[in-house]
Ligand SMILES: Nc1ncnc2c1ncn2[C@@H]1O[C@H](COP(=O)(O)OP(=O)(O)O)[C@@H](O)[C@H]1O
């Protein structure tokens with residue numbers, strides 16, 4: 439070793455020293471290009487990383503290592519121009535090996551001047567595929583963890599709220615029972631008390647379902663004939679609206695049945711109608727549409743089309759800006775004032791529909807209204823089979 443070093447330092451030929459240095463670098467591609475980007479030298483590191491021999495590459499343009507899209511976008515020329523104007527180009531991107539496979543490259547290009555004239559560029563490339571992939575995996579795992587944690591927060595909150603509401607509703611129910619017993623029965627008062635008791639009952643049912651949802655239990659699903667269910671539900675949904683909102687229903691006559699928890703569907707539609715009203719403070723039309731759509735089944739292992747019952751809630755309100763639309767289904771995301779929005783409506787709708795094997799589509803234009811579609815797998819087999 440000492441001998442080799444002393445031999446080397448004794449070398450007077452600096453260009454040979456340089457060649458030896460470059461030839462011994464095997465984990466970096468290190469090569470020179472002329473001012474136009476034509477490759478002039480090639481080291482073993484370049485051969486190892488890119489798979490080309492020196493004979494194949496010297497005399498050709500370095501853009502051959504770029505992916506076609508980068509080449510078409512003028513990326514090779516841009517990197518040389520930056521190296522020239524700023525004294526250095528440093529970047530990261532996908533490059534091609536000789537066998538057509540891609541690798542993630544970390545690239546540095548520096549210009550070489552002789553007597554103030556550009557004589558070429560030196561380029562150093564490192565293969566960072568493994569660390570890049572590790573970073574991508576880590577980022578995905580962090581995202582998945584964050585979304586699990588968010589849903590866990592929603593579940594906890596749902597459980598807490600449901601308990602509180604249950605206590606309040608029990609008090610209301612008991613008080614109504616006592617009022618009903620004591621009150622001299624005139625017909626209107628009796629009807630009002632009856633309505634209030636029915637509403638308290640429905641509230642108690644919803645809180646039980648919310649508790650089940652919060653505890654991650656499977657909901658009690660039943661076969662629902664969509665049209666038969668939607669028509670009577672309209673009266674309760676109408677109650678969510680103000681006088682200047684008009685609510686209408688358009689149904690296809692041949693809507694197939696679906697399998698779901700009707701109480702949860704009512705809660706979901708009530709949330710959506712509430713959002714539609716909030717988006718139209720000056721009033722406007724809300725339309726609930728029942729339709730059939732043929733779509734890719736998100737739960738199938740191979741791409742399969744199937745029929746879905748699409749229940750759409752359509753409004754002509756202020757719509758959502760793209761950044762709001764992207765986050766609308768996140769738990770706790772709200773653009774409403776404190777006390778007006780919890781940011782839990784859409785996230786619960788998404789959770790419930792996913793549990794039913796379906797999915798939700800939100801289409802919204804800023805200033806042009808919003809349509810939220812609940813897509814539920816259609817039961818193809820008739821009920822009496
Ligand atoms: N129909 C709609 N029109 C416009 N914006 C909507 C509509 N539905 C939802 N959004 C937006 O998505 C956000 C989240 O909705 P949601 O989860 O129901 O929570 P919240 O209604 O409590 O804010 C809303 O704050 C609003 O900005």
Ligand SMILES: [Mg+2]
Pocket residue numbers: 709712713781782783784
């Ligand atoms: Mg809401």
